[in-house]
Amino acid sequence: MGTALITGASSGLGEEFAWQLATARHNLVLVARDLARLEELATKLRAAAGVQVEVLPADLSCPAEVNQVAARLTQSQAPVGLLVNNAGFGMQGGFLQADLPDLQAELDVMVRAVMELSHAAARSMVARARGAILNVSSVAAYTTGGTYSAAKAWVKTFSESLASELKGTGVTVTALMVGLTKTEFHQRAGMDYQHFPPFTWLTAEQVVARGLEAVRHGLVLCTPSARYGLLGQLARVAPRWLVRQAASLENR
Numbered sequence: 397m398g399t400a401l402i403t404g405a406s407s408g409l410g411e412e413f414a415w416q417l418a419t420a421r422h423n424l425v426l427v428a429r430d431l432a433r434l435e436e437l438a439t440k441l442r443a444a445a446g447v448q449v450e451v452l453p454a455d456l457s458c459p460a461e462v463n464q465v466a467a468r469l470t471q472s473q474a475p476v477g478l479l480v481n482n483a484g485f486g487m488q489g490g491f492l493q494a495d496l497p498d499l500q501a502e503l504d505v506m507v508r509a510v511m512e513l514s515h516a517a518a519r520s521m522v523a524r525a526r527g528a529i530l531n532v533s534s535v536a537a538y539t540t541g542g543t544y545s546a547a548k549a550w551v552k553t554f555s556e557s558l559a560s561e562l563k564g565t566g567v568t569v570t571a572l573m574v575g576l577t578k579t580e581f582h583q584r585a586g587m588d589y590q591h592f593p594p595f596t597w598l599t600a601e602q603v604v605a606r607g608l609e610a611v612r613h614g615l616v617l618c619t620p621s622a623r624y625g626l627l628g629q630l631a632r633v634a635p636r637w638l639v640r641q642a643a644s645l646e647n648r
Contacts, residue, residue, distance in 0.1 A: 399448075401425040401469060401476045403456060403513070404483030406433040409532060409574070412600040413480050416608060418445035425450045425476065427465055428483070448474075456483050456509040457501040465509075466516035475524065478611065479517040481510045481531045481551075486544045499543055506547040514558060518567060525566040528611050531555045533571045535619065552617070559616045572607040573619040574598075 400417045404410035406428035414424055418441045426434050431453040438449040452468060454461040469476050484506045487494050514529055521527025537549040555571035562569060575598055598620065606620030 398477045399423040399425060399474050400478040400480060401427060401452075401465070401517075402480040402482055403427045403465070403509070406430045406437060409600050409604060410480070410482045411437060412604040413482060413608075414441060416601075416604050417478075418447045418449070420608075421445070421447060422478070423448040423450075423474065425452055425468060427452045427454050427456075429453065429455045457504040459504075459508075462509050462512050466512055469513060469516040470520050475520065476517060477521070477527050479513060479527075479529045481513060481529070483509065484532065484547075491542055494543075502543055503547060506544075507550050510551055511554065514554075514569075518558065518562060518569075521567040522562065522565045527567045529555075529558070529567070529569045530607060530611050531569070531571050532574060532607075534574050537573065556616055568611065568614045568616075570607070570610050570615055571617050572603070572610070573617060574603055575619075 400413075400422045402410050402413050402417075402424065405414050405424075405426035410426075410428065414426060414437060418424060424438075424441065424447060426438060426449060428434055431451070434451045434453060438451050441447060441449050450468075452465060454465050456462055456465070469479065485502065487498060487502060491499070510531055514531070517527065517529055521529075531551050531554070533551040533555065534544075534548040536545040537552045539545050552571045552573065555569050559569035603620045607618055610618035
């Protein structure tokens with residue numbers, strides 16, 4: 397695929413995507429807000445893997461900066477063959493405790509930016525008859541865990557819909573249904589998940605490896621763990637009142 401563009405690339409799953417793709421000899425475009433961390437990562441990747449790495453600082457809650465990333469996706473020089481929509485964040489507390497601007501930013505990053513960047517990438521990829529889009533969703537999409545679950549449910553449904561629309565074009569779309577993963581995500585969100593037993597946690601390495609394998613095989617949905625795959629199946633078939641009750645108990 398040549399060049400991969402990764403959002404939320406400065407840490408967590410995004411950084412792991414960068415390392416695994418660089419190791420596989422892909423050139424990279426790294427997108428995140430933190431320029432210093434991006435440049436530090438880019439320097440390490442160039443030295444370790446010998447690939448070309450572009451740094452594109454952008455706040456995906458800002459429409460003008462999303463447009464800059466979209467413009468890179470439409471460039472004919474060093475075209476992007478893989479878009480990884482990974483950027484996202486969670487918030488502590490319930491809907492009424494959150495400030496509306498923060499809720500709007502969450503929606504902008506995990507829904508609007510995913511839509512706009514996928515639109516730009518898909519059009520360019522279809523014109524070349526090749527490419528792939530990997531959208532990081534979550535098994536939370538099957539639950540009722542507030543605005544985060546709602547956003548990730550949108551990502552899942554959107555990915556499935558776009559995959560169907562692009563069938564036969566040479567362009568694939570994969571939604572990666574992530575479970576609890578050891579990254580900075582929960583600390584940054586102020587979430588205390590230490591009460592979960594060790595076996596519930598996945599590593600970034602295994603999540604990213606399974607996601608990239610799914611892209612190579614053209615899979616639409618990928619849950620990188622048998623236990624989370626089972627959890628998703630149970631959530632889909634369980635009565636919705638039971639799913640809501642489980643979420644309310646977890647949020648107490």
